[in-house]
Amino acid sequence: MMEILEYIGYAFVLIGGIFLFLGSLGIYRMPDVYNRLQAGTKASTMGAMSTIMGVGLIQPEWFFKTLIIVIFIAIANPLSSHALGRGAYRASLTPFMKKKMDAYDKEFHQNKED
Amino acid sequence: MRKLLVLFLLAVIAFSLYKPLSTIEFGADRMGSIENPTTVGAYYLSKTPSELSVANVITAIVVNYRGFDTLGEVSVLFLAATGLGSILYRRRKEGEHSISISKPSSQLLQAGSKLIYPAILVLGAYVFIHGHLTPGGGFQGGAIIATGILLMMMSYKDFHLNHTVLTWIESLAGITFATIGIAGLIVGKTFLENFMPIGTLNDLFSGGIIPIIYIAVGFKVAAELAGVLDTLLSIKEK
Numbered sequence: 001m002m003e004i005l006e007y008i009g010y011a012f013v014l015i016g017g018i019f020l021f022l023g024s025l026g027i028y029r030m031p032d033v034y035n036r037l038q039a040g041t042k043a044s045t046m047g048a049m050s051t052i053m054g055v056g057l058i059q060p061e062w063f064f065k066t067l068i069i070v071i072f073i074a075i076a077n078p079l080s081s082h083a084l085g086r087g088a089y090r091a092s093l094t095p096f097m098k099k100k101m102d103a104y105d106k107e108f109h110q111n112k113e114d
Numbered sequence: 115m116r117k118l119l120v121l122f123l124l125a126v127i128a129f130s131l132y133k134p135l136s137t138i139e140f141g142a143d144r145m146g147s148i149e150n151p152t153t154v155g156a157y158y159l160s161k162t163p164s165e166l167s168v169a170n171v172i173t174a175i176v177v178n179y180r181g182f183d184t185l186g187e188v189s190v191l192f193l194a195a196t197g198l199g200s201i202l203y204r205r206r207k208e209g210e211h212s213i214s215i216s217k218p219s220s221q222l223l224q225a226g227s228k229l230i231y232p233a234i235l236v237l238g239a240y241v242f243i244h245g246h247l248t249p250g251g252g253f254q255g256g257a258i259i260a261t262g263i264l265l266m267m268m269s270y271k272d273f274h275l276n277h278t279v280l281t282w283i284e285s286l287a288g289i290t291f292a293t294i295g296i297a298g299l300i301v302g303k304t305f306l307e308n309f310m311p312i313g314t315l316n317d318l319f320s321g322g323i324i325p326i327i328y329i330a331v332g333f334k335v336a337a338e339l340a341g342v343l344d345t346l347l348s349i350k351e352k
Contacts, residue, residue: 072233079226086220 005057012054019047032096033088041081048073166308167315168246168324176251177324177331181306184327185291188334192288195338202345219269227269234262242332246321252328256335263340267347275344280337287334294323294330 023043030036049070056066151157158175168174176184241248242255266273295306303309306323313320 072230075226075229079223079230082220083223086223090217 005060009054009057012050012057016047016049016051016054019043019050023047033093034085034095037081037085041077045073045077163315166321166324167312168321169316170246170248173246173251173324173328177327178306178308181295181327184331185295185306188288188291188331191335191338192284195342198342199345218271223269227265231262231266234265235259238262238332238336242328243325244318245328246324247316247318252331253335255332257339259336260339260343264343267343275340277341277344280341283337284334287330287337290330291327294327
């Protein structure tokens with residue numbers, strides 16, 4: 001029984017690690033503050049929650065402590081990113097607007113000409 | 115010429131670093147063992163559990179062995195807060211309200227900070243009450259409480275602290291610290307020396323005067339930092 005819990009815990013930690021990695025990749029690749037915020041927040045909320053839950057499953061006597069931490073992260077993390085995004089908008093940072101993206105445009109125009 | 119001087123100075127620094135360090139064998143343990151301490155650090159490590167029954171050795175050093183130094187640090191904080199207050203003080207004109215934040219924060223932040231605020235206060239209190247058992251202590255706990263107050267200040271426009279109450283808390287905490295020190299003198303020991311029963315290791319009520327002093331320091335730091343934040347936020351906009 002305990003071993004099964006431990007393996008589930010390791011799986012949680014692994015999933016959390018993957019999410020944290022993807023989040024950091026998003027922060028590196030995204031073009032502006034708002035995109036980076038959403039990448040960072042969503043991925044790091046999920047990643048941190050999953051990692052901490054995993055630790056709680058590996059060490060069952062810590063489970064309730066980790067549960068409290070997870071609840072705190074679930075409240076605080078989206079809230080802080082909301083405040084940051086709102087602050088960025090109020091400081092009039094313009095969102096990234098890419099030029100009209102239309103991959104089929106050329107192809108269909110060429111077809112018309114044909 | 116200047117480059118030569120720089121090179122010369124670098125050579126002097128390198129030599130003076132190399133000379134004393136060359137006498138120490140690489141990786142040598144200079145602390146000595148716990149049973150036979152050769153340095154001050156090893157002495158503290160070996161004596162703290164038996165002399166004071168405090169699990170957190172750093173707390174024991176900061177509050178007990180070097181308590182006088184901590185009293186000085188606390189008064190430095192007090193002086194900094196007072197100085198900031200006197201620099202930023204401006205008499206309020208008639209009909210002028212203190213505008214701390216120009217626009218109200220979002221409803222989401224207001225509701226969320228209402229949820230988190232008590233948790234932050236509890237965490238801060240936990241950190242300074244358990245200062246002699248777990249990492250942390252009065253300064254850290256006070257700073258955590260001040261961050262909670264800052265959160266409320268940012269999310270609520272009309273959240274203001276009563277400066278009279280803050281001053282009272284601050285003064286009472288400072289007086290407690292000094293009184294405990296003087297009580298040590300009255301009992302017949304030195305200033306800030308432990309005179310209360312030390313209890314058993316890893317108990318909440320143990321460590322003699324250390325928890326009392328750290329609780330006082332926690333209140334003092336929290337009140338001072340909160341006062342500083344309030345002074346900084348309530349600068350009027352023209």
